[in-house]
Amino acid sequence: MPEKQYDFNQIEMKWHERWKDGVLFQAEENSAKPKYYVLEMLPYPSGTLHIGHIRNYTIGDALARYKRMRGFNVLHPMGWDAFGLPAENAAIANKRDPYEWTSYNIENMKRQHRRMGFSYDWSREVTTCDPEYYRWNQWFFLKMLERGLAYRKQALVNWCAECGTVLANEQVVDGCCWRHESIPVEQRALEQWFLRITSYADELLSAIKELEAGWPERVLVMQRNWIGRSEGAEIDFHLEGSGKPIRVFTTRVDTIYGATCVILAPEHPLVAELASSDLKPQVKHMIDARAAKGPGDVEKAGLFTGKYAVNPYSGEKIPIWIGNFVLMGYGTGAIMAVPAHDERDFEFCSQYHIAIRPVIRPVDGALADAATIKDAFTDDGIVESSGLYSGLASAEARRVMTAKAVAEGFGKGAVTFRIKDWGISRQRYWGTPIPVVHCAKCGIVPVPEKDLPVVLPLGIAITGKGRSPLENVPEFVNVKCPKCGGDARRETDTMDTFIDSAWYFYRYCDAHNSSAPFDSKKIAYWFPIDQYIGGVEHAILHLIYSRFWTKMMRDLGLITNSEPVERMFTQGMVIKDGAKMSKSKGNVVSADQMIERFGADTGRLFELFAAPPEKEMDWTDAGANGAYKFLSRVYRLVTRNVGAVGGAGEGDRKVQRKLNQTIKKITEDFESRWHFNTSIAALMEFLNLLEEHEKQVSGAVMADVLEKLALLLGPFAPYLAEELWEEQGRQGPLFHQTWPAYDPDLAREEEAEIVIQVNGKVRGRIFVAFGTPREALEKHAIGDAKIAALLDGKQVVKVIVVPDKLVNIVVK
């Protein structure tokens, strides 16, 4: 009789049908079982599932299946994020209701996920492009507005001409839009809405310490750099004549006696007052030149104002310059230049022949000579030539000098952050409308909570560029003021969709709540997320926003956790032809092709086998065939041995030993490093051995082996595992079975293989019982005929014995 062949199509479709409406993971709060919340980052509803996504999902899915089999109550939800939709695609948006279009996309995507056999809890699906979700975004916005965490101001903001909208600082990559990597971002002065993320800057930074155990270091480093805290002082220099203060920020007050000029950013408000009318065009040119050059290296340039400032400590009069390297957006937009102790100031002052005056000497060295100085000395040291502060150590001088500034009212200690407030206004159609109206009489008036959600009007024309398309929709824009009842205009900016992703995982826990964003009790049960999985590209975007949002919600009294994610795993990107695979690049390899050819099980098995998950991976489908071959062999082996009489049992011990070793290996891989590639290699080794000894295994042992084999396969090839489980006549689903335990005694090899080295080179090997004492091993090794021959005529200097492992004989 011919063997049954592995027909993945038939098997996968069968289980696909059975699982279609069933929820495999139904997770309940207050279960007696330990909870486990695993989440893959940001599923996108548009387009097709591509290999990069598959990688993301399979890691989380395999982990969730494993945890469930270990008795954990697993919340492994599927949700949808609004961004990534063809939102700005006029042709589509003009014709469709965005909400309907979203559900259409989601249904498509869901079908594909089901086809892949992913085990999400479908009952918890969350759609962020949905009036119900908008309601809660708007609700949060109003809460923040009340508390001054949301505000509107005129500011220089990033503008992407291609998107036709403003972007947050975090969304600018190398001076370009994160979605259009070759389009430089312009600076525009606009009235915009901001969230005061800076009021959490200190906590966002200090709490990083608590994340160190579970987050990748590189993500934390990126966040630290991004937040960029620096401690120093703000000091007023005084304009000669009027005495008007010019406030500078410095981290090195101790060097202030070495300050030889004050430099203003070209955009600094004082420039208008100080610069002569001949100078003003040059200043404008300086600003334009810098903008045109982009963020790369712009050569330093300066303009002398002809005015002077007075150093509040020394009373010295120093020139005021305008410098293109001074940033208006950081500190106070003005600096004191200390060329002897700052590399940038050194470069600038050398270029313009401004005096260089050393005032700090190394602890064990001498003060540099102003005439011959070649480099700035930027370390702390001993303060010199600085009046009554001379002789103090830098740190002490900073303390004393700051205290003096405070006492005399010309300065203070100050902390400056690099992170700025989160600009959330977007001039897009597709996003949560910002729930305020502008009334000529009452100013900015929040939409009352009872009138939420403010929804998007349908059937509008997407104009594309410049202004929100909502401005052209009179029935949306023209409203009555909620306060005075007079005519008013509705805000037409919509929210950044990163707001949606900042808290979507909270909504998962209570997806259908219509009276609150979620029930706090449910959050208390599930949060923080035990394991989050996603790409590193969100390190300073999504991951920082959601940390901020969590702290904000905590301060509103909604939740008790201060951090959303306990452990974060950043999987390596999938590279295709040298470029990161992504929708915007369009270099996507669709999973459909692989599913069609080899099936979903093969696809995910191959994907996990190709490389450890944290590693970047070059996409190639060469080798998928190997995974398919492996599954076919498993299928044939199981089906031909189910219910077979079995052999005499002389192979039992060998097979059982390897089985227990395999269970041990895979269990350890799941518990610690998630190197699924080695888990799968172990399964392959086991299959190789089992096939070799198939005929010598007794029926009883074979039955046990086949059961365990199906269970071990479960997280990697769920359809096939389920089929094999049923094939063996066992009660399903396999998914709810217990993960197999291993017996350490059965896993142990009978004999230890001892490597014998002579001068560190392997010269032979012997088999001995485990636990053979050192002396016996040494004797055994030296007595070995081959070794004895090598030792002949040599003098044994030393013998190293590592029990159960090796003997190394050192000779002369």
Place this chain on the structure above:
RNA sequence: GCCCGGGUGGCGAAAUCGGCAGACGCAAAGGACUUAAAAUCCUUUUUCCGGCAACGGGAGUGUGGGUUCAAGUCCCACCCCGGGCACCA
């Protein structure tokens, strides 16, 4: 420039605590089965030298040093690749 990763066969990789380098797989070559092909199975496959062969010997984890009985693994210096930050005062 600074801060993280990384560099191992033709390829993807393994070696988890300093103890046999290359597990597992791909590709390739040869063979079995077949009218043929596919599928399947078997053999070889880091490299060099010797041997008909079993086998024996040398070299080998980016480069150069070092520690050690023993180094892919630890230390020092350097080269290359990837990523992040970069006038942040």
